[in-house]
Amino acid sequence: MKTFDDVITSIGEFGMYQKRLYAICVIPQLLTACLTLITVFTLNEHHHRCQIIDDSVNTTIDFPTWHYGDNSSYVVEASKCHISSFNGTGNVTSKTECTAWVYSAEEMSKTPISDFDLVCDNVVLRSHATMAFFGGTLVGVILAGILGDVVGRKPVMSIGVLALTTASMACVWSYNYTMFLVTRFLTGMSTLMVFAPCMVIPIEMVGPSSRVFVGIIIELFWCAGEVILCGLAYFVRDWRILQLTIAVPCTLLLSYIIIVPESPRWLLLVGRRKQAMRILRKIAKVNGTTLTGEVTDVGRVNASLRDVLVILRTPKLVLRWTIISFIWFTISLSYYGLILNAGRIGGNIYLNFLVSAIVEALGYSSCLVINDRYGRKVMNCGSLVLTGVACLSTILPAQLADDSLSWITITLSMIGKFGVSAAFGNIFIYTSELFPTSSRSFILSSSNIFARVGSLVSPYIADLSLLVDSMFGKALPLIIFGCLGLSAGLISLVLPETLNASLPDTIHDIMSTDTRTVKREWPGYNDRGDTLDIPLQLSTYSKRRSY
Structure with missing residues (x-):
């Protein structure tokens, strides 16, 4: 029997077709990075x-x-x-x-703070504005998760690019705080509905040996978006013009509704075999290879809810899901918190942000070296522990209460950013390999819900430095990020390693260590709804010990 990975390997794991598609799918990351992090400059302290x-x-x-x-x-x-x-x-x-x-016009001439007077008694409205965006990402994740498995990855992306173009443009003409809040919410929702499919589709269309490369390089384009944003914010000091400069290129994404294909792996799982094989033949043609035969061992999945219920009945998978969700929460909270805190730890905000983007790129790049050599588990644990230790170390300069030592706090913050960025680059790949295609979109989305909750909390944690006016106040957010990072790093040791594993298509692939185990953990069920009374073919993935 041919698995989907077997077919992809035979027609080209990362051939010309996948490279072209990948080049298209990384472009939105530049724009979503700018739209997500623009408030680092526009909602920073306006003197x-x-x-x-x-x-x-x-x-x-x-x-x-x-x-x-x-x-x-x-x-x-x-x-x-x-x-x-x-x-x-x-x-x-x-x-x-x-x-x-x-x-003051020293950093920005006009901001939402100056236009809507978000100062004094209204200072908390800044955090609310940031929270509105991340609240939108939370809704976007839920929609992407539900619709992604039911109607497909491409329809979610199509809705997303339409909403993103409209909302980002409307934000420019916000005439009051309420309209600004609503447009930021809709922008946040649509960025996730574009971002998630543009990551999932390429990952599901390449072979195992190229999966890390595809997952990490797309993150580097996010960093490139940060650098572009920093340059734009430095030269464009009016927030409306800056927003418009970023929103106009979003109109180019409307072409994705036509040019980006659906994931053939998902099409096979929902029984749309003809469409899937047509895409696979096109991949083979562009790659200069030949597709022989058909995929025969990908069972039809009529409802991902059934698989989710099975996961909830399996203690090992529930534990895995819980740990992954906590890790996503910690990474997102620490990542966005460290970025939002960049202008409040001393130094120049533009320089801090630029260095932060470079450090983040180095963190993602480290995944390319460590992931395939030492494994996803080592990468995940090591990067989170590094984040925890670096951020907790800011207690030392805080105790000295000397403003001249703020460079130490900045340095430790950047080390923490390196660690959490490496963890961010790794966690999407790691989660994708821990759960099957039949429920992968749901699992990624549910984990992303916890990540969005973390991002919702992050502006309030970052703003603690405004409430505690001292060196310790500047370090307080970093101390919180450090405690969470260290905890997530240590608890991730419970998870299994997935290095060189085949991407599981069904829960059957994960649970089929042997017939006895399947019947004990998963009685009377497989991916086709049959009883499991005969020995099952083992995949590379299912041979590994897992929780």
């Missing part, structure tokens, strides 16, 4: 102070700023949120909350 009568200072914001009366008999102090009046003896005669502000 301000209260506006006072006859105030002509619009670009230099000094604290406190003094304004004298005509006869110097009184003094007015304009701080960030209050205007205080003093008499000639220096006593406060009045103190009022200001209703208008002057904003």
Whole structure:
């Protein structure tokens, strides 16, 4: 019998067809990176102070700023949120909350903060705006998970590119905070509906030896998107123009509705064999090879819900799912938290962000070396432990409470970013290999739900540095990221290794160590609904000890 991997190997594991498709699928990563992380600059601390009568200072914001009366008999102090009046003896005669502000143009000339006055009592609205985007990604993950297994990967992507183009454009013309919030939510939702299929389709269309390369290089394009964003933000200081600059290229993604094919692996699993074989023949033709015969051992999956219920009845798979979900939560929270915290640990935000992007690229690149040599498990555990140790080490400079040592905090933060980026590059591949095609989209989406919950929490963790105004306050978010990273790294030791394993198509592939094990763990069921009374053919994957 021919497995899908056998067919892909025979017609080209990563031939010309897959390379062309891959080149197309990595482009959205540039745009989604920019749209996801744009708030690092647009919602970063925008220096301000209260506006006072006859105030002509619009670009230099000094604290406190003094304004004298005509006869110097009184003094007015304009701080960030209050205007205080003093008499000639220096006593406060009045103190009022200001209703208008002057904003610095040192980093950004205009931001949502200055347009919608997200300062003082409204400062928490910044975190809400970031949370709205990540809330959208949470909804996008759920939709992608449900629709991805039911109607296919391509329809999800098609809906996503339509929504992404519309929402990112509409955000430019946000006339109030509510519209800004809604458009950011819709942008977040659609980025995941584009991002997920553009990763899944190439991974499901290449052979095992190319899977790591495909999974990691696409992450490097995310880093390239970060570098592009940093350059754009440096030269374009008006947030609306910056948003428009990123939104316009999204219109090019509309062509994907026509040019990107459905995953043939998924088509086979839902019984659409003719369509799948047509795509496989096209792959063979472009690759200069010949497709002989058909795939015969991929069972038809009528409902992925059945497989999910089986997973929930199997303690080993439930444990695996739980651990993976916690790891996704930790990685996402730490990853986005470290990025959002880049402008609050000292130094120049543009330089910090650029270095962070380079460090992230190095983290992903390390996966190419370590993954195929030492395995996914070693990569996952080692990178998370490195993140934990580096972030927890920021306690030392924080204890010294010396601003001149902020470079140590920045360095440790970058080491943590390296570790969590390596973990991010590895976890998608690792999760894909731990679960079967019949429920892979659902498992990835459910794990992504926990990741999105982590990203929802991340802006509030990062903003702790604003609430605790000290060196320890700057280190507090990093300490939280460190504790989570260390815990996730150690608990991941329970998971099995999947190096050089065949990508499992059904739960049957995972559980079929032998007939006795299948009947004990999975009574009366296989991928076709038959009883399992005869020995089952073992795949490379199913020979490995798993939990």
